[in-house]
Amino acid sequence: MKLWATIQKDIRILFRDKTGLLLMFAMPVLLVLVVTGIQNNSFDVTHKSTLSIIVWNKDTGSISREFVDALDSTGLFHLSFYRNINEEKLRNDILKKNMAGSIIINNGFSQQILATSKQTAGRALQSFGLESDTTGTAFSTNKNHLKFYYNPALQQSLKASVEGSVLSALQIIQSQEVLKQLYFAINEAPLPDSLKKQLLKSDIGLEAIPLTSNGQATNLNATQHNVPSWTIFAMFFIVMSLGASIVREKLSGAFIRLRTLPTNYYISLLSKQITYLTVTFIQAVLIFTIGALVFPLIGLPALQLPGDIGGLILVTLACGWCAVSYALCVGVFAKTQEQASAFGAVSIIILSLIGGLMVPDFIMPQGFKSLSSLSPLHWCLQAYYGLFLQNGKLGNVAMYILFIIIIAVVLQLIVLLQLKRKRFI
Amino acid sequence: MIPPAIQITNLCFNYSDQQNLFTGLNLTVEAGDRFGLFGPNGAGKTSLMSLMTGLLPFHEGSIHLLGNSVERNDKNAKKLFGFVPQDFSFYEELTPKENLEFFGAWSGLGKREIEQRSNELFNILALEPVKNKAVKKFSGGMKRKVNLAIGVIHNPRLLFLDEPTVGVDIETRQEIIAYLKRLNESGTTLIYTSHQLSEAEELCNKIALISNGKIIAFDTLNNLLQEHGKQDLEDLFVHLTGKAYE
Incomplete structure (x- = not known):
């Protein structure tokens, strides 16, 4: 009777706080929509050829044209070709049109490749004990025949991808030229096109396979990555409402009575836990439903729910309870509503950063990687990823659920100790 | 034999920044009394009220409410009394009905008892027309009535009242005082503090004056006035404490 009356009281107060409701339900939905929309684009950038690159070829030789073709065939770039401009205008265009960068092929590029190839081929023939006139060609080495101006906003990983692709195209062109020189030195005839293609073609492909628990392929996209992350973020963000609610009650006359x-x-804290656990569950259901049903309508990939719905419910409840326990802890220790809201918000952002919600933990520095296991959000994310990305079942994520529950229990004990210390219970 | 409503024996208490507020304080209030506790600001009225209601833990001595020892979180003692703090002690987002439902349950009442008692109190305190409106929209006087109703929802045998009429109009004050007298006639002991000395004269049959943590006078109002040759409580207060009542 007492618990039920308290739950009724908490629900009534919660539903009369329109701003609080907006914070708890509308804000996370908006956040998931915006972040997934933006990251869906960036996810595509790393998986599809949408990096816009300007090519300014000042070289007149055929090798530079072959180099550009090789660059185009990597499939990573959308190439635009500029002629007769200056470097200043080029720089401005990159920044103003928000392009990834520009590759400038300076005059003498083809000659340089040709000379280097002849030297390499000559040395190779000499090492076989054959004579050649190709070694005699001397050419000054100039490393400035290729320049890559890049937009400073380009992420390091994308910049590394561009550099890798450019060097790979360069390697192809150089190998091709060496082969031409060798063939000509031996056969005194140009390398036939068919042979050129055959020699440079690799029959070994690279198949990229995402790791899954059951071996079945899963559809990886920004939605599958972002919806679980931001659902956890939303759940833990109830610290703003629940933490402040506990402080408000502590400071009110009602608390004295x-x-x-x-x-x-x-009993009051138990009631708040039940009420807000329900809130976190509704948040998750709402965000997952929007991910599955609304995302496709606005051009985003649909969320594919895991096969093990029972596991999903358990993980959601464990994450929700952990979030509620964290909010209780903040509320019990905070002395003012401002303290609860400010500390709650900042701490959740930090915990989500080190927990891998915003940057995957496998690319974090070692120090932060070790810290990530201290963030409850990290274990929540691992549990959700186990279900959403790896097609796992409850058994595959049971260990993560256990960690989440251990953290929640520790937080609850801290709450109880503080209440005892303050003589509230 | 009915035990005293309040029996305080050798009570010792101090705050960390205020040494020896109470050193061996003794006080007995008989059941059925309308007892008024008065003193200058900082004399220890609110502290004593907090000790009697279990809000503060005491270091030495004992406090018994109707024969039940007051120890921290002692449910038996807590069931006996009601408390009407000076601050509004309810949820402003809720209606009077919802507040009474919640605090009634926390006072240990069942659903039917809460409903019955709530209806009685809404009628007595003229809250019936507004029982389903959020309290935050109420005037100060209406809020005082809700504050009082919550304190008496469980028909307590002992009622602590800390400034129960502060900030209300004359009409509402008279309504509240009349109700408190009726409550006392039905057997509830009243423990009352206020800055309204005229109201205290009207309500209280026993008076204690407290100064620097000590009871400096304790008797019926008439006996005290006679003994010190004073006309009213305010004169008596100035005479005994040497301070004007604020």
């Missing part, structure tokens, strides 16, 4: 009544104050 509660302490004079023959009921333990922990």
